[in-house]
Amino acid sequence: MGSITLEHVNKSFGTHAVIPDISLDIKDGEFIVFVGPSGCGKSTLLRLIAGLEDTTSGVIKLDGKDMTDAAPAHRQLSMVFQSYALYPHMTVYGNIAFPLKMANQPKDVIDKKVKDAARVLNLTDYLERKPRNLSGGQRQRVAIGRAIVRQPKAFLFDEPLSNLDAALRVNMRLEITELHQQLKTTMIYVTHDQVEAMTMADKIVVLNAGRVEQFGSPLELYRSPANRFVAGFIGSPKMNFVDGAEAAKYNAHSIGVRPEHFTISRTSMPGSWKGTIGVAEQLGSDTFLHVHVDSFGLMTIRTQGEQEFHHGETVYLVPDATRIYRFDKDAQSLK
Template sequence: MAELSLKNVVKRFGSFEVIHNASLEVKDGEFVVFVGPSGCGKSTLLRMVAGLEDISGGEIRIGGAVMNDVEPADRGIAMVFQSYALYPHMTVEQNLGFGLRMTGNPKADTEKRIRRAAEILQITELLDRLPKQLSGGQRQRVAIGRAIVREPRVFLFDEPLSNLDAELRVQMRIEIARLHKELGTTMIYVTHDQIEAMTLADKIVVLRGGNIEQIGAPLDLYDDPANQFVAGFVGSPKMNFMAARMIGKSSGSVTISLVNQGDVQLTLPIADAAPAVGEMVTLGIRPEHFAEAGQGDADLAVKVDVAEHLGNTSYIHANVANGEQLVIEREESRKELNRDRLIVSIRSSRAYLFDGAGNRLK
């Protein structure tokens, strides 16, 4: 079994703390993705699991055993890096088997593992080639194959697709999903790419400034974000945010007025203790949740800046009266979208409300 557990894990560089009491439970066979902006600590956390960074506090367990002082080679993990890190003078076959041969693994078993990895990744015909004779996608397959032959308990991926072009990223994303389905091994994957996180993960861990902001299934985080940061980070295009002011409260609901939007008011069902009347709050709405004019609870006039047509879906980049930027998703004729102004409507049931500290009000 390859359960992974982090309990109050801390990482300091000198007096500077970069990971703050991170706790996480990963089930055997689960695919977990770490996401967050640059510098949030996601790669540092992954390297701590791998043993490439010492931990300053807390506990890491793999399969129930404490790993704090265990050498990387003895943790039962295999890591795939952003750079392919292949030996340029070795063939694909030699690159795949190098680690096993260095540890004295029996020749027959090494060859068997190489053949199996090559078949899984569909690189059998490339075994005699040198890395310089491979495409970027093929090199990444070899790097993944080098991890597969070790038969680890846990796979660790550190932004493995970031050096590939858009088409190859899609192809390799599908390959990694298929690999997880076939092997059923625990996988931890670091990325800043929203699509990779949403499509690959069983569970997403959202980090900011060394803190875990929220953990959950992709659609749970998308539909039920804990705070404004998670709401704005999970999803592409990101959630729209508009400044608003509390103008009324009653049992189970609040009424807000959009700042500088005239008489645009909206009543939302809120059970939490809400800010006082007069306090500033933030209204959030995803691009696809704007309704047609008159079909929601509050209409809003926007000035169209740019309309991006992507086939059956279009994204309207628009401005509202106070200069706030909105992205509106539409599935309608291109002719109707090519105009300077548009009226959209907000449904209270599809809107989110956040207090001044960014906490979600429900």
């Protein structure tokens, strides 16, 4: 079992509340992603769960048992950090086996667990290598292997892919997702990358200034954002926002339209917004157009790939009336 419950958890440094008040219920076996901008408190929240930081107030329960004041070693959680933190003088086998040796496990048990973990992570052929002879992705898998052999109730990942290049990030993202499907163990993953959050998570916790803005599945957050912050943070490219008289037409303080929810044309259409293309990013499968719209400012439009739009062209945009998001003066979503 690996359920984790937070009840009114608060963390303050002096008079500054980093985590003002958070309550969450994470079920056994779920893959949860904490996402938000830098400084929003996501790593601090993960460290509170791990026991690496003390709570100021509130309760943290693991499988229903109060572990708020328990030492990290007693929580049966394994943490994988941004830094691999491997011992350079040890082989891959030695690095993965290290926590088991520290726990005085029998040699035959250690050998079986290390080889089982290596098989799951495709490291069997690298067990005798030193970390300096591994790629970044392989080193990260070794760090994950060291966590796996402890057979924890939950894995905690603190931005584990941020040191990798773009291609390796994609590969490791898939590997960690597949690992979760194999192990069926609770995982909490911290990232500032909302694409990682959307592609990996069963549920996402969107954090802003230490507060939970919304907690739900990726598609729930995409389709029904609770407020303008979530609407702007979830989705890539980000949502376009319009205030003023245009928003008032929809009985809202502001409206939002995702880049993919526009019709674009070179000829004027009823209800269209006239604009001029600034930059056209032609990616093959998609084309992203950055359009300077009269009165509204810069807007991002996503259209089909291989479109022959160019800098300086005049275009007309029509938002899909059924996909317009409305927000009140407090930036909360209107139904």
